[in-house]
Amino acid sequence: MQRELSSAARQSTDPQGGCTGLVSRLRYDYSGDGMFVRPTNQISHRLARLAFVAACAAALTVAAAGPLHRYVGLDIEWAIAVFRYGFYTAVAAVALGLATILPTRPGDRRRGFVAAFLAVVIGIAGAWVPVSWFLWSQRLPMINDISTDIADPPAMVALLQLRRGAPNPPGYPGVATAVLQRAAYPDIVPVVLAVPPAEAFKRVDRVATALEWDVVARAPAEGRLEAVQTSDWFGFRDDIVVRIRPDGAGSRVDIRSKSRVGESDLGVNARRIREFVARLKAEH
Structure with a gap:
């Protein structure tokens, strides 16, 4: 039936044009009762x-x-x-x-x-x-340097050479960053461990290894560990400094994480510190 209607449509075509262009584009699909299908656009x-x-x-x-x-x-x-x-x-x-x-x-x-x-x-x-x-x-705040000690952030030593040419300078930005961090991440605070600094350093080293940080400096006598972590997608490098100091009979551990590029770290440094602190507290 479809072929008969198509043939009839062709036979009725007006060679001068008119509305036959539309007729020739109509198709009839027979499926029991039959239905017209829309013209192809x-x-x-x-x-x-x-x-x-x-x-x-x-x-x-x-x-x-x-x-x-x-x-x-x-x-x-x-x-x-x-x-x-x-x-x-x-x-x-x-x-x-x-x-x-x-x-x-x-x-x-x-x-x-x-x-x-x-x-x-x-x-x-x-x-x-x-x-x-x-x-x-x-x-999130437009900051890229997070530290558990905003009054005296852990200083970079070995990382200074690796950061040469990085858009973000190695120094701590100052009071404005500290205020923004405190408002956005009030839980980022120092960690106090009931073990001497030597043992605390061993725990810090084990956690850094477990987190697959690229440790670039270990200075147990100075209570300092420096590392780099690289993001999976863009390969952004963030620098990390962990500082261990005596605190009574125990130790105080501070960590600082700073991005080499970007005005905002999109919360990456804070998440890194939180993960480190959680693992450090669970370390025995």
């Missing part, structure tokens, strides 16, 4: 496929920004630019996918709807990390 389907390709490219761009900096050596500013433009592309892909979902909805024989739907899903996935980072940064 080729532009919408092409745009849907374009949205899908853009979403995939955006997700790959966002994901590649970190490895490009960590493994290829791309300058951090360029890596952040790649990250940012990947986000912009993801947003555009989501918008285009949403715009083409309705024109390509099920009922048309082409597969533009699937491409549009996947563009939205993949685009949102690609934009999720940048958006979550932005939202997280709005909740």
Whole structure:
């Protein structure tokens, strides 16, 4: 029956044009009672496929920004630019996918709807990390140096050479950072252990090893341990100093964690200190 109607439509075509262009694009699908299927919107389907390709490219761009900096050596500013433009592309892909979902909805024989739907899903996935980072940064102070002792932060010694050329200087920023830290992380305080400094240093060393820090200096006599921890994605390096001092019959342990790049550490240094303190208290 479909072939007969299609043949009739072709035979009734007016060679001068008119409305026959529309008639020739109509298809009739017989499934028991039969139903008319919407005309194919080729532009919408092409745009849907374009949205899908853009979403995939955006997700790959966002994901590649970190490895490009960590493994290829791309300058951090360029890596952040790649990250940012990947986000912009993801947003555009989501918008285009949403715009083409309705024109390509099920009922048309082409597969533009699937491409549009996947563009939205993949685009949102690609934009999720940048958006979550932005939202997280709005909740946290713009600081990158956290210490359990804000009056006398542990000083870097061996790390000074490793930090040469880092955008963030090794010195403690000062009172403004201390005030912001105290308001945001009131639980970041010194740890007092009921063991002498020598034993406390051994515990600190074991915890640093368990946390897979790259220890660059061990000075038991000075009560100082220095280490570096590298992030998995971008390879950002944060420097850590642990200081042990006598405290009566026991020891007081202070830790400082500072990022080499970035105005905000997105809470990474505070989380690192909390994890260290929790493990140190559990160490015996």
